[in-house]
Amino acid sequence: MSALAARALTFDYPGGRAALEKIEFALGRGELLCVVGPNGSGKSTLLRLCAGLLAPKSGSIAIGESALAALAPRERAQRIAYVPQALQGVPDVTARVFVLGGRYAHHPRWAGVLARASAADHAAVARALTEADALELAERPLSELSLGQFQRVRIARALAQEAPLLLFDEPTAALDPEHEVRLFLLIERAVAAGRSALVVTHALALASRFAYRTLVLQAGRIAAEGPSERVFQPAILEPIFGPHLHFTRAGERPLVVPWPNPSVGERRDAILPRPPEDPSR
Numbered sequence: 658m659s660a661l662a663a664r665a666l667t668f669d670y671p672g673g674r675a676a677l678e679k680i681e682f683a684l685g686r687g688e689l690l691c692v693v694g695p696n697g698s699g700k701s702t703l704l705r706l707c708a709g710l711l712a713p714k715s716g717s718i719a720i721g722e723s724a725l726a727a728l729a730p731r732e733r734a735q736r737i738a739y740v741p742q743a744l745q746g747v748p749d750v751t752a753r754v755f756v757l758g759g760r761y762a763h764h765p766r767w768a769g770v771l772a773r774a775s776a777a778d779h780a781a782v783a784r785a786l787t788e789a790d791a792l793e794l795a796e797r798p799l800s801e802l803s804l805g806q807f808q809r810v811r812i813a814r815a816l817a818q819e820a821p822l823l824l825f826d827e828p829t830a831a832l833d834p835e836h837e838v839r840l841f842l843l844i845e846r847a848v849a850a851g852r853s854a855l856v857v858t859h860a861l862a863l864a865s866r867f868a869y870r871t872l873v874l875q876a877g878r879i880a881a882e883g884p885s886e887r888v889f890q891p892a893i894l895e896p897i898f899g900p901h902l903h904f905t906r907a908g909e910r911p912l913v914v915p916w917p918n919p920s921v922g923e924r925r926d927a928i929l930p931r932p933p934e935d936p937s938r
């Protein structure tokens with residue numbers, strides 16, 4: 658039984674322009690699947706469909722044995738934790754209170770989350786803040802946090818839901834390199850413990866290192882899907898992302914990083930200019 662399965666999924670933007678066409682894939686229990694693709698390829702739209710925030714034009718999504726469309730909002734929150742690219746407005750609360758709001762799926766009513774938070778709720782919040790390396794931010798107002806700090810708090814809120822399915826849309830945005838790696842290590846631990854994760858990312862190096870499988874979108878269609886060893890190859894990725902990629906290996910894993918390719922007619926010193934000479938020398 659898959660944690661999530663999409664069947665013949667199609668979605669159009671307002672005005673009828675196709676965003677996704679006949680998307681089919683399955684995410685296994687305890688699996689990390691990364692979705693990569695150029696800007697405008699439909700990655701975020703796909704994730705919003707999987708979160709139940711958009712309704713497909715045709716096709717279906719199943720969460721375990723249940724049709725996603727049949728789940729009430731609270732039921733979705735019990736099964737799916739979703740971290741979008743951005744939030745519309747930042748509430749005037751501390752990081753701890755914001756993360757505690759992620760426990761609403763465990764209460765009959767939203768108002769009960771803050772008023773009747775249990776010891777289990779507070780323990781889940783502390784655990785999530787620690788896992789996201791955000792515990793030292795717990796008592797700070799969200800308005801005082803940097804973008805990277807706020808991203809770590811948003812990730813903690815999703816973890817505090819304790820949902821078996823995690824959806825991340827560009828989760829490394831605004832994170833420094835150390836926390837980018839820590840985040841993927843956190844996701845790796847979560848799936849090792851039995852959760853499933855669907856991660857939309859432009860971080861090809863991290864996707865090639867951590868993803869069990871990778872799905873490549875291009876213009877709303879699946880261009881490639883399979884184990885990272887097969888997907889992260891020049892013949893597959895260069896026609897989609899262009900020539901400025903470097904393909905190598907890190908141990909037994911493929912490794913892909915952005916890197917200027919002077920063979921495409923651009924002067925290397927124009928791409929990577931030399932530092933100015935020291936006049937004292």
